[in-house]
Amino acid sequence: xxxxxxxxxxxxxxxxxxxxxxxxxxxxxxxxxxxxxxxxxxxxxxxxxxxxxxxxxxxxxxxxxxxxxxxxxxxxxxxxxxxxxxxxxxxxxxxxxxxxxxxxxxxxxxxxxxxxxxxxxxxxxxxxxxxxxxxxxxxxxxxxxxxxxxxxxxxxxxxxxxxxxxxxxxxxxxxxxxxxxxxxxxxxxxxxxxxxxxxxxxxxxxxxxxxxxxxxxxxxxxxxxxxxxxxxxxxxxxxxxxxxxxxxxxxxxxxxxxx
Amino acid sequence: xxxxxxxxxxxxxxxxxxxxxxxxxxxxxxxxxxxxxxxxxxxxxxxxxxxxxxxxxxxxxxxxxxxxxxxxxxxxxxxxxxxxxxxxxxxxxxxxxxxxxxxxxxxxxxxxxxxxxxxxxxxxxxxxxxxxxxxxxxxxxxxxxxxxxxxxxxxxxxxxxxxxxxxxxxxxxxxxxxxxxxxxxxxxxxxxxxxxxxxxxxxxxxxxxxxxxxxxxxxxxxxxxxxxxxxxxxxxxxxxxxxxxxxxxxxxxxxxxxxxxxxxxxxxxxxxxxxxxxxxxxxxxxxxxxxxxxxxxxxxxxxxxxxxxxxxxxxxxxxxxxxxxxxxxxxxxxxxxxxxxxxxxxxxxxxxxxxxxxxxxxxxxxxxxxxxxxxxxxxxxxxxxxxxxxxxxxx
Numbered sequence: 001x002x003x004x005x006x007x008x009x010x011x012x013x014x015x016x017x018x019x020x021x022x023x024x025x026x027x028x029x030x031x032x033x034x035x036x037x038x039x040x041x042x043x044x045x046x047x048x049x050x051x052x053x054x055x056x057x058x059x060x061x062x063x064x065x066x067x068x069x070x071x072x073x074x075x076x077x078x079x080x081x082x083x084x085x086x087x088x089x090x091x092x093x094x095x096x097x098x099x100x101x102x103x104x105x106x107x108x109x110x111x112x113x114x115x116x117x118x119x120x121x122x123x124x125x126x127x128x129x130x131x132x133x134x135x136x137x138x139x140x141x142x143x144x145x146x147x148x149x150x151x152x153x154x155x156x157x158x159x160x161x162x163x164x165x166x167x168x169x170x171x172x173x174x175x176x177x178x179x180x181x182x183x184x185x186x187x188x189x190x191x192x193x194x195x196x197x198x199x200x201x202x203x204x205x206x207x208x209x210x211x212x213x214x215x216x217x218x219x220x221x222x223x224x225x226x227x228x229x230x231x232x233x234x235x236x237x238x239x240x241x242x243x244x245x246x247x248x249x250x251x252x253x254x255x256x257x258x259x
Numbered sequence: 260x261x262x263x264x265x266x267x268x269x270x271x272x273x274x275x276x277x278x279x280x281x282x283x284x285x286x287x288x289x290x291x292x293x294x295x296x297x298x299x300x301x302x303x304x305x306x307x308x309x310x311x312x313x314x315x316x317x318x319x320x321x322x323x324x325x326x327x328x329x330x331x332x333x334x335x336x337x338x339x340x341x342x343x344x345x346x347x348x349x350x351x352x353x354x355x356x357x358x359x360x361x362x363x364x365x366x367x368x369x370x371x372x373x374x375x376x377x378x379x380x381x382x383x384x385x386x387x388x389x390x391x392x393x394x395x396x397x398x399x400x401x402x403x404x405x406x407x408x409x410x411x412x413x414x415x416x417x418x419x420x421x422x423x424x425x426x427x428x429x430x431x432x433x434x435x436x437x438x439x440x441x442x443x444x445x446x447x448x449x450x451x452x453x454x455x456x457x458x459x460x461x462x463x464x465x466x467x468x469x470x471x472x473x474x475x476x477x478x479x480x481x482x483x484x485x486x487x488x489x490x491x492x493x494x495x496x497x498x499x500x501x502x503x504x505x506x507x508x509x510x511x512x513x514x515x516x517x518x519x520x521x522x523x524x525x526x527x528x529x530x531x532x533x534x535x536x537x538x539x540x541x542x543x544x545x546x547x548x549x550x551x552x553x554x555x556x557x558x559x560x561x562x563x564x565x566x567x568x569x570x571x572x573x574x575x576x577x578x579x580x581x582x583x584x585x586x587x588x589x590x591x592x593x594x595x596x597x598x599x600x601x602x603x604x605x606x607x608x609x610x611x612x613x614x615x616x617x618x619x620x621x622x623x624x625x626x627x628x629x630x631x632x633x634x635x636x637x638x639x640x641x642x643x644x645x646x647x648x649x650x651x652x653x654x
Contacts, residue, residue: 074651107653115281
């Protein structure tokens with residue numbers, strides 16, 4: 001299966017690194033009967049380990065649905081989705097729950113637990129790791145918070161943190177579970193452009209250090225140059241980058257000033 | 260593995276105490292929940308306390324008798340309506356080789372006039388031969404000597420104050436005289452017995468004085484016959500033998516049976532037990548509603564957070580465990596103030612009513628079990644809301 005994908009997929013990663021995500025002929029519908037509406041139509045792409053891939057496109061084109069399918073949050077209706085070597089089509093609830101432990105997720109609305117301090121929120125991620133003592137997991141949580149520059153805010157509740165800080169806590173939480181794949185849905189949407197770029201740079205750097213693949217949905221053109229590749233989606237399909245879309249080429253993006 | 264090592268290992272591998280933090284980081288909600296649970300607990304403690312206190316209090320006197328077997332009339336239904344039976348039966352019982360002694364006792368509620376206000380009130384009066392043993396308390400024999408003089412009574416100093424300041428006056432050395440059924444009597448001493456729901460006060464007197472106070476009593480009729488057996492005698496065997504030998508105008512009970520006879524009356528022939536159990540039940544229901552409301556809104560408010568945890572790879576059972584632990588913590592935290600307040604209120608009730616209401620292990624366990632059922636049941640219902648936590652909806 002993986003071999004055939006390798007030869008067929010036009011959206012192949014440049015390197016020969018192991019494959020984190022392999023999607024083939026993926027289609028998805030919402031609703032039933034006459035209300036049935038296709039949101040994803042024959043998608044095909046792959047993401048290698050250690051690669052940072054941005055997914056962009058207009059609202060309602062199916063990006064978020066794709067993320068929830070790849071993130072094993074939704075069952076696959078048609079096509080193949082292999083995530084970290086696990087086929088998701090026809091997989092059970094338990095398999096998906098187990099797989100999610102290896103997938104870090106960062107949400108638009110950060111989704112921190114309000115009643116937990118920054119440190120405890122991050123530890124909720126670390127707590128999923130087997131075989132570490134409470135103290136070791138807490139120390140890991142503190143290290144991650146220092147890595148995202150929040151070493152002084154360990155005991156603050158989300159309520160007392162700024163939007164950028166909350167998003168950084170969410171990143172630390174996602175990374176604390178040592179994921180092999182990181183999915184992010186517009187992590188910069190709630191942030192000003194400078195903070196947004198800082199957060200994504202941080203994410204990219206930490207993901208590279210961990211050898212973790214990143215698939216990130218974004219509308220923010222200022223961060224596109226941080227990606228290894230950019231996938232553009234329209235109406236449930238992937239659109240060839242560069243075909244009349246010069247904005248999306250890396251060479252061009254390098255010239256876009258960053259505020 | 261020894262328990263300490265196990266505990267250390269458990270403590271070392273613990274996770275973030277999510278249930279505890281969910282509760283304590285919302286202090287207002289926690290306070291409301293604990294107030295509700297404590298209220299329910301206090302209500303249950305009071306209602307069960309009153310009920311058990313009533314059943315206990317109804318046998319305050321019964322417990323004191325120096326008897327192995329007790330003879331009463333089959334027509335007697337309770338301490339407030341004792342019927343008479345022929346005194347001869349007691350003499351017949353004395354013929355049994357195992358029986359070492361008997362005490363005939365007259366038993367009636369009489370009207371006592373308060374020596375201060377002149378108001379009358381019904382008081383339980385026992386008449387016996389002052390030389391016979393009546394109570395297990397050995398101090399009574401000396402006090403009873405004064406009863407050999409006609410018109411003398413021993414007054415229970417634990418009687419309700421409505422009977423007048425008899426005990427203080429007597430202790431001051433004053434001569435306390437009063438009137439029963441139009442006859443003048445004088446208090447010759449004080450005893451310490453205790454009130455019950457059936458009798459607000461107690462009076463001991465000699466058979467002779469008793470018959471003077473109640474001249475219509477048929478001669479040779481008594482209400483209670485105390486039978487004492489040789490030490491080591493088989494009480495059940497003697498009871499069976501006396502039942503066989505004595506006519507059916509008398510009922511042979513053990514002392515425990517005599518106590519049960521009185522309690523059964525209050526339990527089955529009055530609605531008191533039902534009323535107090537209903538009161539406790541209402542406390543239980545109110546507590547259930549409050550805890551369910553709190554836990555349900557807690558789960559609803561945190562639904563996106565629960566969904567996030569599921570997206571992170573936490574299992575649904577783990578989250579159900581969080582809600583269950585919240586219920587358990589609420590039960591424990593709510594029970595402690597209920598227990599403390601229960602103790603305090605029992606003290607108040609004891610002082611105000613002289614009823615023997617006290618915290619006992621059985622009731623403490625019962626109320627804790629009910630609170631636990633209340634909290635865990637509510638948690639189980641609130642858990643159904645967790646089914647709505649859909650991780651697919653959080654992106």
